[in-house]
Amino acid sequence: MTVANDISLPDRVQSANKTSTFPAKSVLLGFLTSAIVVFCVFPFLLVLAISFGRKVDGAAWVWDFTLENYQRFFVGVLWPQEVTFLYLQQLYYSFYFAVIASLLAVVTALPFTLALTRLSRRAQAIWLVFILSSLSLSEVFIVMGWDILLSNNSGLPKLFKETGLTAWLKEVGWFQTLRDWGLANPRNVKFKTSDFATILTMSYLVWPYAVILLYPALSRLDPSLGEAARTMGASRWTVTRTVTLPSIRLPLMGTTLLLFVFLLGTYVSITVFAAPNKHTTAVAIYANIRGANLNAPFGATQAIILLISASVCLYLGHLLNRRAEGR
Amino acid sequence: MHGLELKGVSKSFGNTRAVEPTDLKFAKGELTALLGPSGCGKTTLLRMIAGLEDPSVGSILLEGQNITALPAHKRKFGMVFQNFALFPHYSVRENVAYSLTIGGVDKRTALDEANNLLETVQLGGFGDRRIGELSGGQRQRVAIARALAQEPEVFLLDEPMSALDAKLREEMQVELRLLQQKLGITTIVVTHDQREAMTMADQIVVMSNGRVEQIAKPQVIYHQPANAFVADFIGKANFFDGVCKDGGVLVGENFLQTASNFRTESPVRIAIRPERAFIDFDPGANRVAAKVMFVRDLGPMREYHLQSDIGPIIVEHAAGETNPELRNGDATTVRLPPDALQVFPRYEAA
Known part of the structure; x- marks a missing residue:
């Protein structure tokens, strides 16, 4: 009797399955690992390596291990003769626009999504399909639309002037306030370039994401929690503050952080709507790598610092959430 | 107040x-x-x-x-x-x-x-x-x-x-x-x-x-x-449909004495609680022939499920009472005391 004959039928089937699935699984796992390494880890390592490279005047750059780029980012190119914070300022504006725009998107998407979850299933489905379809629009397309809408000659400013709204604003004295905020010139309102237009467009860009990310948590929110609070004397605002928001704290924080990280890399909206002195690190990275500067090592350094900053923010958010949960 | x-x-x-x-x-x-x-x-x-x-x-x-x-x-x-x-x-x-x-x-x-x-x-x-x-x-x-x-x-x-x-x-x-x-x-x-x-x-x-x-x-x-x-929602009840006649109710071929005041020929529904019906040999009105289908012993009480000439009847006897020794298939009679019968108007579906 051979060894093979000693194996019972189910054992043989199992061993056959093992031999047929084991290599396939291993190949698939190996392929996926390689893909992640090649397409995600390797480019990151490459950027990290380039960030220590050196720009050659009048030429491209060479591999090196210098901390000059990092030094330049924090104290400027003229150090030690002079300290400038241009690149830190760009990083500050990256955070400034991303924080405000992500908060604005979440704050406006929250009541909308809450109202959406209270509609009929059919109405919810129609709204969700509409919102999902709006995600197919590219940033360039959206910014172009807002560019036309806010342009001085054909958009809202023209509408303000033609309808007499500008004259009315001047009459009631609010026009000067708009001028103080940089949203008007002596003749008419103007939205380009302004922080207002930049933040509005950036919020608009991520608003559908905010709705999609908040929807699952809000649709699972038990309406009886709010009703119970109301029977105990809580007004609608108190219910929101003490019941609704704490119940969705985690998804709310997660959504805000995700949108914030996404907006840190916004490029088109910033170049079109933000004043040049308020351009962000993302714009500077492009200028260094592909634009006029052609300083890939410094662009890579800015990219690495932006990435580290975003990671620190995510970690701080995580700590904050842990602390709130502990309380 | x-x-x-x-x-x-x-x-x-x-x-x-x-x-x-x-x-x-x-x-x-x-x-x-x-x-x-x-x-x-x-x-x-x-x-x-x-x-x-x-x-x-x-x-x-x-x-x-x-x-x-x-x-x-x-x-x-x-x-x-x-x-x-x-x-x-x-x-x-x-x-x-x-x-x-x-x-x-x-x-x-x-x-x-x-x-x-x-x-x-x-x-x-x-x-x-x-x-x-x-x-x-x-x-x-x-x-x-x-x-x-x-x-x-x-x-x-x-x-x-x-x-x-x-x-x-x-x-x-x-x-x-x-x-x-x-x-x-x-x-x-x-x-x-x-x-x-x-x-x-x-x-x-x-x-x-x-x-x-x-x-x-x-x-x-x-x-x-x-x-x-x-009557149906609160507790258990036996129901029989009939027609008022001569101060009582005719259920199929059986005449039951009741305390109802309905007009003759009015369609009515009679209800009686299981504990108000009796399987006994006491003489009295409203005795109906029945056959034991199933006996359920629930500890504090015993439940008899019977098939009678006027429909299925459930009778409950509390534990400790003298329970009739009946088995499935036995023939017996059930007494439905007139004062225990509740009569309600019956609304036929149009």
């Missing part, structure tokens, strides 16, 4: 009438049970009382004051929800203290008061726990303590026992009743469990299809049901 009064209150959702125009009075300090099958409108009625739904028509009065337009947070009626609706992000103590803290009471005082209430519902020492760490019965006690923290004038409970197992439910029914009697709060309990209503209530309101079928004390509801629906 009535504590709470509903005057012609009704509720419609689109073309669907959830609650027909209803007049109800809830005596101060009494416990009333709104009893009925699922979808009969009892929870909608409770939500209108709580201010969570606006009545389509009618008014709600508390101590003579019209509170119909008063929003829920200004009525401050304590309410226990079917799923308890405890706040998972607060501890047990913070849940109980919620109404006090949002009402402006100093936090330390509110938490002390919450501790006292937790003692009242026998949960002293559970204050620091999270809601997820409690059993169903403990959650219900927390929900009760939380609703009572604001010292409500009216205490509302929406199917408070439905999430509990049978044994715990029985215990909590007694506990809740004792607590309500101790505090003397006007209480309204929604339930579909007639046993729960009978155990706890001073007054039962039986509802069906958005309509109030009967309002009475538990014993009256059981022994003098207003109609066939109430």
Whole structure:
């Protein structure tokens, strides 16, 4: 009797399955690992390596291990003769626009999504399909639309002037306030370039994401929690503050952080709507790598610092959430 | 003086009438049970009382004051929800203290008061726990303590026992009743469990299809049901359809003497409770031949399922009584005492 004959039928089937699935699984796992390494880890390592490279005047750059780029980012190119914070300022504006725009998107998407979850299933489905379809629009397309809408000659400013709204604003004295905020010139309102237009467009860009990310948590929110609070004397605002928001704290924080990280890399909206002195690190990275500067090592350094900053923010958010949960 | 009064209150959702125009009075300090099958409108009625739904028509009065337009947070009626609706992000103590803290009471005082209430519902020492760490019965006690923290004038409970197992439910029914009697709060309990209503209530309101079928004390509801629906919904009953004739009712070929006052030839439905029918050899009116189909021994009582000339009959004999020694297939006679037969008008489908 051979060894093979000693194996019972189910054992043989199992061993056959093992031999047929084991290599396939291993190949698939190996392929996926390689893909992640090649397409995600390797480019990151490459950027990290380039960030220590050196720009050659009048030429491209060479591999090196210098901390000059990092030094330049924090104290400027003229150090030690002079300290400038241009690149830190760009990083500050990256955070400034991303924080405000992500908060604005979440704050406006929250009541909308809450109202959406209270509609009929059919109405919810129609709204969700509409919102999902709006995600197919590219940033360039959206910014172009807002560019036309806010342009001085054909958009809202023209509408303000033609309808007499500008004259009315001047009459009631609010026009000067708009001028103080940089949203008007002596003749008419103007939205380009302004922080207002930049933040509005950036919020608009991520608003559908905010709705999609908040929807699952809000649709699972038990309406009886709010009703119970109301029977105990809580007004609608108190219910929101003490019941609704704490119940969705985690998804709310997660959504805000995700949108914030996404907006840190916004490029088109910033170049079109933000004043040049308020351009962000993302714009500077492009200028260094592909634009006029052609300083890939410094662009890579800015990219690495932006990435580290975003990671620190995510970690701080995580700590904050842990602390709130502990309380 | 009535504590709470509903005057012609009704509720419609689109073309669907959830609650027909209803007049109800809830005596101060009494416990009333709104009893009925699922979808009969009892929870909608409770939500209108709580201010969570606006009545389509009618008014709600508390101590003579019209509170119909008063929003829920200004009525401050304590309410226990079917799923308890405890706040998972607060501890047990913070849940109980919620109404006090949002009402402006100093936090330390509110938490002390919450501790006292937790003692009242026998949960002293559970204050620091999270809601997820409690059993169903403990959650219900927390929900009760939380609703009572604001010292409500009216205490509302929406199917408070439905999430509990049978044994715990029985215990909590007694506990809740004792607590309500101790505090003397006007209480309204929604339930579909007639046993729960009978155990706890001073007054039962039986509802069906958005309509109030009967309002009475538990014993009256059981022994003098207003109609066939109430007789069927509360406890067990045997039903026979017949026609009034010569001061009695003709059921098939059998004439049964009853105390009914219906006109001759009126179609009627007769009901008799299983414990009011007898398998015995006493002479008397309304004896019906029957055959034993099934005998069920339930411990405290024995149930005989019989097939008679007028239809199936269930007879209950309490343990300790002289029970007839009958087996499946035995022939016997059932006595239906005339004073135990309840006669209701029968409405034939058109």
